[in-house]
Amino acid sequence: MVPPTVVASGHAPAAASAPAVPEPPAIAPLSPNARTEDERNTIAVFRDAAPSTVFVTQTRVVVDWYAGVAQEVPAGSGSGFVWDTAGHIVTNYHVIEGARSLTVTFQEQKSFEAKVVGVEPRKDIAVLRVDAPAELLKPVRVPKSFELEVGQKTIAIGNPFGLDHTLTTGVISALGREMQGIGGVAIRDMIQTDAAINPGNSGGPLLDSAGQLIGMNTMIFSKSGGSAGIGFAVPVSSIARVVPQIVRTGRAEQVGFGVNVDPNQRIERRLGLRGVIVISVKPGSPAEAAGLRGLVATPQGVELGDVLVGIDDARIESYDDLYTALDRRAAGQKVKLKVARGDGILTLDVELVRVD
Numbered sequence: 321m322v323p324p325t326v327v328a329s330g331h332a333p334a335a336a337s338a339p340a341v342p343e344p345p346a347i348a349p350l351s352p353n354a355r356t357e358d359e360r361n362t363i364a365v366f367r368d369a370a371p372s373t374v375f376v377t378q379t380r381v382v383v384d385w386y387a388g389v390a391q392e393v394p395a396g397s398g399s400g401f402v403w404d405t406a407g408h409i410v411t412n413y414h415v416i417e418g419a420r421s422l423t424v425t426f427q428e429q430k431s432f433e434a435k436v437v438g439v440e441p442r443k444d445i446a447v448l449r450v451d452a453p454a455e456l457l458k459p460v461r462v463p464k465s466f467e468l469e470v471g472q473k474t475i476a477i478g479n480p481f482g483l484d485h486t487l488t489t490g491v492i493s494a495l496g497r498e499m500q501g502i503g504g505v506a507i508r509d510m511i512q513t514d515a516a517i518n519p520g521n522s523g524g525p526l527l528d529s530a531g532q533l534i535g536m537n538t539m540i541f542s543k544s545g546g547s548a549g550i551g552f553a554v555p556v557s558s559i560a561r562v563v564p565q566i567v568r569t570g571r572a573e574q575v576g577f578g579v580n581v582d583p584n585q586r587i588e589r590r591l592g593l594r595g596v597i598v599i600s601v602k603p604g605s606p607a608e609a610a611g612l613r614g615l616v617a618t619p620q621g622v623e624l625g626d627v628l629v630g631i632d633d634a635r636i637e638s639y640d641d642l643y644t645a646l647d648r649r650a651a652g653q654k655v656k657l658k659v660a661r662g663d664g665i666l667t668l669d670v671e672l673v674r675v676d
Contacts, residue, residue: 358473365475365531366487371427372460373477373524375484376400376411376434376448378419399478399524399537400424400448401460408567409434409448410559411523412538413441414502422448426456427485438566441503442643443558444538447566460525463532466557468495468511476515476537476551478524490515490549492534499539499552504583505640510552511535517551526553533559575651576675578605579612581628583639594637595627595660610668612659629665630658646672 355363377397398415402408409424416422422434434448472492480486494512501507513526517537526535535553565573580599582588587597600614601607613625628636631645632655649655651674659666 361473361529362475362487362489365527365529366477368531369460369475369477369525369527370485371456371458372402373427373485374400374402374409375425375479376409376415376523377423377425378416379421397479397482397520398522399520401523401525401533401536402457403447403563403567404459405454405457406567407450407452407457408437408563409450410536410563411446411448412536412554413439413444413446415523416446416448417441417502424448424450424452425484426452428456430456438570438572440562440566440572442501442505443507443562443572444501444503444554445536445559445562445566445572447563460527461530461532462556462560463528463530463534466534466555466560468492468528468534468555470495472534473529474511474513474515474534475527475529475531476513476517476521476524477527478517478521478537480516480518480520482520486521488516493550497552505643507538507554507558508644509555509557510538511555513551513553514549515551516549521551535559573651574675575646575649575653575672577610577612577655577657577670577672578602578607578675579614579628581639581642585639588638593627595629596636596639596642597624598626598628598659606670606673610657610670612657612668612670613661626659626661626666628657629660631655 398411400409400411403410423431424434425431432450432452434450437447437449439446470492474490474492476488478486490513492511493514497510497512498506498508499510517540521537524537525533526537528534533556535555536559537551537553539552541548541550562572579601581596582599598612598614601612615625616623628642630636634645636642649672651672653672654669657668657670
């Protein structure tokens with residue numbers, strides 16, 4: 321048996337020497353106020369656009385039937401942006417829908433009562449107006465051309481969860497997205513971005529690296545209700561077309577050819593038809609001149625007239641298709657209208673007119 325090693329008090333057995341650990345290289349600190357190029361750009365865009373971004377709040381009337389009283393209560397908030405020096409503010413229609421009263425708050429925390437000038441629910445666009453001092457009315461910058469590319473930097477400014485003037489950044493994730501809007505028809509050509517967008521961001525501006533408006537933050541795709549990196553914005557091309565119309569006349573301009581249809585398509589669904597049934601034809605309209613036929617009441621019931629199935633090269637299978645086909649056309653244009661009548665398809669030339 322080998323006797324144990326005895327170690328004298330105050331001494332330890334020699335150990336193998338460990339390799340020396342090299343000192344980490346020194347990291348030179350940034351000089352005061354140093355920023356990367358991207359940081360400087362983001363800061364500059366925010367400083368320029370934040371005064372143009374506003375906080376939109378609404379109230380509604382709540383009736384207490386037991387107490388027999390009615391009172392106004394806060395009912396939601398969103399974002400918006402200054403359109404011009406006349407005090408016009410652009411936001412989403414769903415931000416102001418059903419509001420009893422509206423308030424617009426600027427970056428300096430100055431608030432003003434807002435009036436609705438007009439809305440276009442099918443594009444989820446609303447225009448408000450405030451009587452605010454000129455120094456607060458800094459319009460957002462709108463580009464002259466609307467060419468966008470996937471990968472471009474995006475900067476969103478808004479009021480998520482009531483946290484006013486919050487900045488988030490990202491890129492354009494996709495273009496040409498189609499999402500169902502609050503107005504009952506699909507909003508086409510929407511911009512998809514991964515810039516964080518949350519409840520309260522609706523109506524706020526989506527900007528590019530030049531600080532120019534490229535869209536209006538409108539909705540998110542989320543299973544939890546919070547940002548999942550998939551947000552959608554109404555494109556600036558739609559905003560730049562619709563907003564001046566509302567400012568000028570109080571409503572978005574629409575074109576048509578003089579027929580009454582059912583946007584809810586109850587008869588089409590009941591009959592299993594693809595297309596849009598002409599309910600009636602307006603007297604003196606291009607539709608009447610072209611010979612279109614509406615529903616006819618007979619002793620046996622209602623007889624089907626014409627069913628709209630195409631405009632030029634666009635197929636019409638729903639009211640959504642019809643609205644989209646007419647959306648980018650102007651009064652005075654002529655189109656070839658395809659209608660199903662009986663067992664055949666007719667092609668009729670009609671001129672588009674502005675409709676109420």
